[in-house]
Each structure stands twice: as structure tokens, then as C-alpha cells.
Amino acid sequence: TNEQMSNSSYKSLLRNLPRVNLQNLKANPYAEVKHSPNRGPHAIGLKNGVRPNIKPRIGYVQDKTPFQKRIPKYGYNREQHLKRQYFPLTLWQLQRHVDLGRIDPTKPVDITAISNGRVLSMVGSESNYYGIYLLEQGANIFKAKLDIEVQIVDELALATVEKAGGTVSTAFYDRRSFVALCNPVEYFLMGKPIHKRLLPPQELVTYYTDPKVRGYLSDPAKIWEERMKLAKKYGYDLPELSEEQKHLMVEGKKDPRQVFNGLMPGSIVNLADKTVLVPENEHFKQHAAM
Amino acid sequence: MRIQQVFRICNSCRHILKSKVIQPLPQVSQALSYTTEPTRYTVSYEDFKHVQDILPPSRIPEPPTHDSYPTPSGWVAPSEEAPDLPYFISRTKFHVLPIVEKEKPRDQPVTVVFYIDGDIWALEKELKELIRPYVEFDPATRVHEVTRSIILKGHHAQVIEKFLYAKGF
Numbered sequence: 001t002n003e004q005m006s007n008s009s010y011k012s013l014l015r016n017l018p019r020v021n022l023q024n025l026k027a028n029p030y031a032e033v034k035h036s037p038n039r040g041p042h043a044i045g046l047k048n049g050v051r052p053n054i055k056p057r058i059g060y061v062q063d064k065t066p067f068q069k070r071i072p073k074y075g076y077n078r079e080q081h082l083k084r085q086y087f088p089l090t091l092w093q094l095q096r097h098v099d100l101g102r103i104d105p106t107k108p109v110d111i112t113a114i115s116n117g118r119v120l121s122m123v124g125s126e127s128n129y130y131g132i133y134l135l136e137q138g139a140n141i142f143k144a145k146l147d148i149e150v151q152i153v154d155e156l157a158l159a160t161v162e163k164a165g166g167t168v169s170t171a172f173y174d175r176r177s178f179v180a181l182c183n184p185v186e187y188f189l190m191g192k193p194i195h196k197r198l199l200p201p202q203e204l205v206t207y208y209t210d211p212k213v214r215g216y217l218s219d220p221a222k223i224w225e226e227r228m229k230l231a232k233k234y235g236y237d238l239p240e241l242s243e244e245q246k247h248l249m250v251e252g253k254k255d256p257r258q259v260f261n262g263l264m265p266g267s268i269v270n271l272a273d274k275t276v277l278v279p280e281n282e283h284f285k286q287h288a289a290m
Numbered sequence: 291m292r293i294q295q296v297f298r299i300c301n302s303c304r305h306i307l308k309s310k311v312i313q314p315l316p317q318v319s320q321a322l323s324y325t326t327e328p329t330r331y332t333v334s335y336e337d338f339k340h341v342q343d344i345l346p347p348s349r350i351p352e353p354p355t356h357d358s359y360p361t362p363s364g365w366v367a368p369s370e371e372a373p374d375l376p377y378f379i380s381r382t383k384f385h386v387l388p389i390v391e392k393e394k395p396r397d398q399p400v401t402v403v404f405y406i407d408g409d410i411w412a413l414e415k416e417l418k419e420l421i422r423p424y425v426e427f428d429p430a431t432r433v434h435e436v437t438r439s440i441i442l443k444g445h446h447a448q449v450i451e452k453f454l455y456a457k458g459f
Contacts, residue, residue, distance in 0.1 A: 096363040100385055101351045107343070116346035143362045184344045262340030269341055276337035280330040 035063065084130045086152055087120050091160060092138025094119070094146065103146075108253060110149040111173070111181040122182045131173055136160070147248060153213055159230050165239040167249060171216040172200035172208055177259045184260070188269040193279075196257045196265040196287075220250045264288045353385050360455070369458035377408035379459045387454055389447045401446045404439035414440050420453055421446050 005013070017024060041054055059066050097103045102117035111132065114120055122129065131151030139156050145165040153170055161168050173181065177197045180187040200208050200217075208215035211222035231238040241249075254261050263269070266288045268277045279285075359366045368381055382388050388405040406413060414433050417440060421429040430443035442450075 092363060095361075096365065099353065099356070099361040099363050099365045101353045112344050116344075138363075141362045141364075184341075185346065188341070260340065260344065262337060267337070269338075271341075274338050275333045275335055276341065277331045278334055278337065280332060281327060284329070 038062070081128075083128060085126070085128050086131050086133035087122055087125075087129060088135050089114070089120060089132050089150070090135045090137040091142040091157055094148075095138060095142050095144055098144040098146070105144055105146050108147045108149065108248075111178065112184060115182045122178075127175065130175065130178060134168070147245060149253075155212075155230075156234075158214065159234045159236070162227060162230065162238070163234075163236045165241075167214075167241065167245050169214045169216055169249075170208060171254070171256075172198075172204060173259075174198040180259055185271070188271050191268065193268050194259060194263055194265050197259045199256060216254075216256060223249060350383055350385075364451075366455040371458075373458040375408075375412075375457065377406060377410065377413045379403070379413075379454060380405045380407070381459075387451055387459065389450055389454075391445045391447045399443070399445045401442045401444065401450065402439055403442070403450060404437060406438045406440065410435060410438070410440065417442065417450065417453075420449060424449065 014020065056062075059068060061067070094103065094109075097117055097119050098105055102119065103109055103113060107113065111122070114132065115122055120132070133152045134148065134150045134154060134157045136154045136156035139160040142160045143164055146161065147167045148161060149169050149171055151170055151172065153168055158168050174197065176195060180195075205217075207213060209217045211218040211226045214223055214226075227238060257265065259265070263276065264278065266279055266284045270277060353365075353367065356367070365386070368385075372378055379388065382405070388403060390402045390404070392400055392402065394400050403413075403417070410433050414431055418429045418431055421431075421442060421444070424446065425444060432441040433439075434441060
């Protein structure tokens with residue numbers, strides 16, 4: 001209580017209580033707490049012309065828990081090192097570069113074609129970019145007939161490309177293969193044998209085996225069905241594909257373990273002599289068997 | 291004698307050793323034959339065609355001739371003869387009109403038209419009248435003769451592009 005007790009009541013309390021200990025005792029709330037003045041060797045912010053090893057550590061706040069300890073931790077940035085990013089590519093950009101002659105519609109459009117035509121600069125970026133994301137912006141004006149290979153596709157972008165008479169496919173490239181494809185000259189100049197492309201990680205296998213997204217690991221027969229379903233959904237007539245395009249879809253241009261089209265893993269490219277060195281030993285052939 | 295005593299095998303061990311047949315270790319050279327073999331390779335000229343398809347061009351390609359302009363993306367080729375006007379605006383090296391929209395500090399939208407030859411002030415007068423319906427107050431423009439450019443307040447790239455395409459630049 002706030003009232004002060006008399007001496008006799010203290011004595012009676014002591015007699016009645018079973019034992020006096022710290023749990024029974026309470027600090028005097030009216031006592032003056034002496035704070036040590038901010039002077040001396042550990043004083044903060046008062047030392048001019050003094051060597052820094054006398055001052056306290058960075059972040060030290062006298063008599064208080066520091067700010068960085070007061071705020072609790074929360075996993076806002078957990079798993080950031082495992083996340084993947086993709087470069088956005090709109091249909092309008094593709095159409096503009098076809099009009100200007102920087103992308104050849106007669107050849108397949110993949111990461112190297114987009115990098116060579118300077119549509120996107122994918123060099124010198126952070127280490128978590130894994131490819132290209134085809135976006136639907138510009139679907140109302142898109143008219144080019146292209147065979148595109150990207151990493152992720154929007155549904156409307158798929159429909160517009162197929163309506164114009166082209167084909168789309170999505171394929172996975174690991175970080176090393178992606179960098180090699182963005183700048184193949186730099187990769188060949190290293191003089192190392194071509195590596196094998198990795199298969200997608202567990203969380204992406206369902207994406208790349210899905211015919212709705214024209215994944216490179218999916219069944220070509222199901223892709224054929226999905227094309228017709230998409231045409232019905234968006235209400236356009238499916239144009240007929242040429243023989244080359246059909247061959248592309250059924251047998252596929254590239255093996256899932258191949259980085260460059262037509263070049264086997266294990267071979268070395270000689271840019272100076274304009275040749276390719278293909279190894280003949282058994283174990284190299286087994287490695288390249290894919 | 292002493293050595294024989296130290297290395298004397300006890301009776302049980304001798305029995306175990308007699309029953310087991312110690313097999314010789316496998317030859318190491320058989321397992322790692324590929325390190326001793328020299329790598330044989332063939333030099334192929336045909337496979338280099340696949341590399342040539344991938345090599346990047348060293349020059350900016352010329353845009354192809356289209357049947358009708360504007361193209362689906364809205365691009366128009368420049369006219370072959372220069373239009374009969376007091377000023378001239380040349381294209382950039384990427385064959386595109388020299389108009390740029392940017393954001394100056396503190397959220398100031400700005401449009402820049404550059405590569406202007408001839409009477410810049412005549413073009414500035416025309417652009418001012420072009421932008422007037424899209425601007426709340428008097429259109430703000432600035433002529434920079436050293437860099438051959440006109441700077442306009444606000445984002446007006448689409449309107450200016452249409453205007454310049456119509457003139458034949």
C-alpha cells in the first residue's frame with residue numbers, strides 16, 4: 001500500500017510471515033535511482049581528439065537495449081538465395097524488333113537470338129536470373145510468325161503467337177547454360193569442352209511437363225490437343241503448321257541435356273580455325289550420349 | 291627366437307587364416323584406363339555451321355522494306371527525299387525517331403527531341419501548338435542549340451512521333 005506502515009505493524013508482519021525472502025520484499029518505488037553521469041572513459045559522444053579504441057562499440061546505447069535488439073526477427077527475406085528471376089519480354093518488343101530486322105522470323109527465336117538482336121541485355125545482371133518471361137502486352141498488334149523458346153509464358157501470349165502461325169515452347173536452362181547462351185563467343189573463347197545442361201529442379205518439373213505451357217518435357221501429342229483447346233477458348237482459327245514446325249514439335253530441336261543446338265557436350269569449339277573438335281574415345285561418347 | 295615369439299600367431303587365428311583364401315587386389319590400371327589413353331578427336335568443319343548461326347552480328351542490321359506503313363508495331367520508314375521544311379530531324383543509329391521520355395529529379399516528366407538541324411525555333415513553335423491541347427497551362431519548352439535538342443515538359447512522345455512520321459522524317 002501507499003501508506004507507510006508503523007514499526008509495530010512491521011514487527012507483526014515479520015512474526016506472521018513464514019519466511020522473509022526476496023519474493024516477499026519489494027523495492028521502494030520512491031527511491032532515487034542514481035544514474036552514473038556520462039563522463040569517464042565510456043562516455044558517449046563527448047570525446048574530441050581522442051583515439052577511437054576508447055569509445056564503445058558501434059550501436060551501443062547507454063542503459064538501454066539497442067534498436068537492433070528491440071525489434072524481433074521475421075523471415076521477410078528468407079529463401080531469397082533460392083528464388084529465380086526472369087527477364088520480361090513483351091510481344092510489342094518482339095514485333096518492333098522483327099519490323100526493324102533485328103530478329104529473323106525464319107530462324108528459331110531463343111535466348112541467343114534475343115541477345116544477339118540486342119532486344120534485352122542479359123549480361124552483367126545478378127546471379128539469380130534464369131531466363132525470359134514472355135508477356136502479353138502488345139497482343140492486339142502482334143502479327144509475326146515466330147518459333148519462340150522461352151522459360152515462362154502467359155496464356156494470352158501463347159494464344160497470340162499460335163494465332164499468328166508460330167510455335168512456342170518453354171525450356172529450362174540452369175544458370176551456367178543461360179550465361180553461355182547469352183554470350184556464346186565468351187563461352188567458346190574459354191576453350192573448355194561444352195558442358196551438359198542440367199534438368200529442372202523438383203519444384204519446376206510439374207511446370208515443364210505441362211502441355212498447357214508447351215513444356216519441353218511434355219508429351220507432343222498432348223501439346224497438339226492443348227493447341228486446339230486454346231484456339232476454342234480464345235475463339236480463333238488454328239493456322240496450319242509447316243513441316244519444319246511440326247518436326248520441331250514432335251522430335252524437338254534440342255535434347256534436354258544439350259546447351260547449343262547441333263553441338264554435343266564434350267566437344268570443343270575452335271573459333272580461330274572455324275572447326276569443332278569432337279572426341280572419339282568411348283567414355284566421352286558415353287558422357288555425350290545424353 | 292625372440293622375433294618368432296613376438297610374431298607367433300595364436301592357434302585360433304591360424305585356424306581362421308587357413309580357412310580363408312586371400313584374394314589378390316584388383317589391378318588399378320584396368321579401372322582408370324581412360325587416364326592413360328590419349329584422347330582421340332576428329333576435326334569437323336560441318337559442325338561449325340551450328341556455331342555460325344549463333345554468332346552475333348557486329349553491325350546494326352538495316353530494316354527490311356515493308357509493303358505498307360505503319361508496321362504492326364507502329365514504325366514508319368523515313369521518306370527517301372528530305373521534306374521541304376526549314377528544319378530536319380535525322381534518325382538514330384537504330385533507325386528510330388530521336389524522341390526520349392525521361393523523369394527528371396523530383397518526379398518531373400520530360401520529353402526530349404534531339405538530332406535537329408536547321409531552324410530549331412520554327413520546330414519549337416510547331417511543337418508548342420501541337421502540345422497545347424494536352425497541357426493544363428502554357429506548354430513549357432526549352433531549346434538547347436548546343437545539343438541540337440528541344441526539351442518539353444510532360445510525356446508527349448506518341449503525339450510528337452505521329453506528327454513527325456506524317457511530315458516524312
